[in-house]
Amino acid sequence: MPAGGVFYNGFANGTPSNNGYAIQQPMVPGMGQMMGAPHAGFVPSPYFQGQPQQQQHFKMGYSENFENFDENGSSGYNNFADSGNGFNNNGAESNQWGGAPAEYSESNLFHRTDSGINFDKYENIPVEVSGDSVPAAIEHFNEAGFGPAVMENVNRSGYSKPTPVQKHSIPTLLANRDLMSCAQTGSGKTAAFLLPIIQHILAGGPDMVKPPAFTNGRRTYYPCALVLSPTRELAIQIHKEATKFSYKSNIQTAILYGGRENYRDQVNRLRAGTHILIATPGRLIDIIEQGFIGLAGCRYLVLDEADRMLDMGFEPQIRKIVGQGMPPKTARTTAMFSATFPKEIQVLAKDFLKDNYIFLAVGRVGSTSENIEQRLLWVNEMEKRSNLMEILMNEHSENLVLVFVETKRGANELAYFLNRQQIRSVSIHGxxxxxxxxRNLELFRSGQCPILVATAVAARGLDIPNVRHVINYDLPGDSDEYVHRIGRTGRCGNLGIATSFFNDKNRGIGRDLKNLIVESNQEVPEWLHQVAAEGRIGGGQRGGNRRFGATDYRVGRGGGGSFGGNFSNYNSGGATGGFGSGPAYGGSFGGGAPRRPFTNGGFGAHSSLSSTSNSGGGGGFSGPRRGGFNSGMNRQGGGGGGFYSNPGQAPIDHWQAPQA
Known part of the structure; x- marks a missing residue:
């Protein structure tokens, strides 16, 4: 094992370099003189390639030099001439918009997304929509009222019909209603928020755009729409989609994300103007403070992977961004998208949303259609590598395999090990x-290195097509993250495999994993039944029917009080059972897994509220007085278990466990 976890990262010249990879020639499995001879008894993998290949360079980011841009001249920002995506600087049609990397050409932007996709699988996915005066869903894109430019790009993308998240999100955002949408990655959520934004900007024309202004001698530009992403890779992915759906239109898109090597290119690109800005929070704050960007003209705010953004330390940054002159929430349209929305994240999200926002929950693909085959293997820590090798030996050479580990060092070391075994692998981590x-993502997507070892944070939200197999080499600590991970395969109705290595370290989520497999109508290993039976009462975090990543916490809250809006096709999955009367203190019934002890979930009411074992979500303790505790007192919170007290009982010393 290399000292410090340094590895070749898919490239090798015999010795690691200081920056974690060497640059002489590509590491091609089969070149024993480069990596050393394989171990005795080694059987060539399907990923084994015996001949070296020419090194390929993958240039990402902006290539056009804007350094000579005249800041006092016209930027083309507000003229809505033929100068946007898909046109060259003279207004003539081009295969590549000015300043974009080569992979943003038409042929690369518009691959047929429905190739191999079984859209019919979406028809059986359950959907919950709640809120006041919910806009009617669309069944076909031509019902949305899109203009010709947007419809042409929808058709170029090969979208035959909207997915469930698109059916509901598009009309909601076109009606300028705020939206909290719970749908897994790969369900079409990026198009669900980009298409309405692009349509609004095109329909509004120049009046939609706040002209640039000089601030302290520097020209400040004002985007119409801001999309915030927690990771650089997800930001790049969203930017590519925005470029695709605004292709051959007059809309300018721009991207901001961290990295010293990208700073000048990104700033220069802003000087061409931007209608839609995709950014990571840290870099955006830096650019705002330098006066390059202002948010006074921002009419649309989108938070992608919102649950993790609000739960991973981004919350102060988001509040700072919103406070940088952005119109108040009553004067803008805000949308939040994520695969899960725990109840306490919903409470935080309310600070950024209008009171009458729409809540949309789209069932997990695979929870009912069985398109993700979940395999759980009991594997001791010391046997993980040999088990992984055995799985990869039986994998088809063209399949992309995504391997999740918990630490950056673990990603380095495992990718290094696989390359030593002449299995082409790259890693991605912070x-x-x-x-x-x-570069590593491009090597993986192209199939040149079909194994990607990743940490969960680095891979958050990435929509990598054609991932056949997800392997949880290290299982996460909670089942919501497990859902995020396995959702990388089985996209758009296709079949996928999720294999997880389980051992004594993972007993804390055994019950939840069993429930997920049961929900998917798949066979549960016998040993997992035993692990689940040994789990703590109230220790799980998932309760009731969890076909969805979350349910609207507003529904049924307040000790039996009804939510004042429309409520269509809602299945609470046991989350509304057992409510008494009286004002509840925001108990986390339904909704999801509490992540902050004592700040949410598990509080009873002043009067006789009785919580049952079906209360779900962060059900926790409840009782006749001011409810007592967050069930289990752990990071995941209550779940389907919890404790209850009969009305009128004395407080804490008379809590009873529910009968099985």
């Missing part, structure tokens, strides 16, 4: 330079 991360 310590890699941006150019390395982008």
């Amino acid at each position: 310590d890699l330079k941006q150019i390395e991360r982008e």
Whole structure:
């Protein structure tokens, strides 16, 4: 094992380099003189390639030099001439918009997304919509009222009909209603918020755009729409989609994300103007403070992977961004998208949403259609590598395999090990330079290195097509993250496999994993039944029917009080059972897994509220007085278990466990 976890990262010249990869020639499995001879008894993998290949360079980011841009001249920002995506600087049609990397050409932007996709699988996915005066869903894109430019790009993308999240999100955002949408990655959520935004900007024309202004001698530009992403890779992915759906229109898109090597290019690109800005929070704050960007003209705010953004330390940054002159929530349209929305994250999200926002929950693909085959293997820590090798030996050479580990060092070491076994592998984690991360992702997507070892945070939200197999080499600590991970395969109705290595370290989520497999109508290993039976009462975090990543916490709250809006096709999955009367203190019934002890979930009411074992979500303790505790007192919170007290009982010393 290399000292410090340094590895070749898919490239090798015999010795690791200081930045974690070497640059002489590509590491091609089969070149024993480069990596050393394989171990005795080694059987060539399907990923084994015996001949070296020419090194390929993957240039990402902006290539056009804007340094000579005249800041006092016209930027083309507000003229809505033929100068947007898909046109060259003279207004003539082009295969590549000015300043974009080559992979943003038409042929690369518009691959047929429905190739191999079984859209019919979406028809059986359950959907919950709640809120006041919910806009009617669309069944076909031509019902949305899109203009010709948007419809042409929808058709170029190969979208035959909207997915469930698109059916509901598009009309909601076109009606300028705020939206909290719970749908897994790969369900079409990016198009669900980009298409309405692009349509609004095109329909509004120049009046939609606040002209640039000089601030302290520097020209400040004002985007119409801001999309915030927790990771650089997800920001790049969203930007590519925005470029695709605004292709051959007059809309300018721009991207801001961290990395010293990208700073000048990104700032220069802003000087061409931007209608839609995709950014990570840290870099955006830096650019705002330098006066390059202002948010006074921002009419649309989108938070992608919102649950993790609000739960991973981004919340102060988001509040700072919103406070940088952005119109108040009553004067803008705000949308939040994520695969899960725990109840306490919903409470935080309310600070950014209008009171009458729409809540949309789209069932997990695979929970009812069985398109993700979940395999759980009991594997001791010391046997993980040999088990992984055995799985990869039986994998088809063209299949992309995504391997999740918990630590950056673990990602380095495992990718290094696989390359030593002549299995082409690359890794992605937060310590890699941006150019390395982008290159490794491109090597993986193209199939040149069909194994990607990733940390969960680095891979958050990435929509990598054609991932056949997800392997949880290290299982996460909670089942919501497990759902995020396995959702990388089985996209758009396709079949996928999710294999997880389970051992004594993972007993805390055994019950939840069993429930997920049961929900998917798949066979549960016998040993998992035993692990689940040994679990703590109230220790799980998932309760009731969890076909959805979350339910609207507003529904049924207040001790039996009804939510004042429309409520269509809602299945609470046991989350509304057992409510008494009286004002509740925001108990986390339904909704999801509490992540902050004592700040949410598990509080009873002043009067005789009785919580049952079906209360779900963060059900926790409840009782006749001011409810007592967050069930289990752990990071995941209550779940389907919890404790209850009969009305009128004395407080804490008379809590009773529910009968099985």
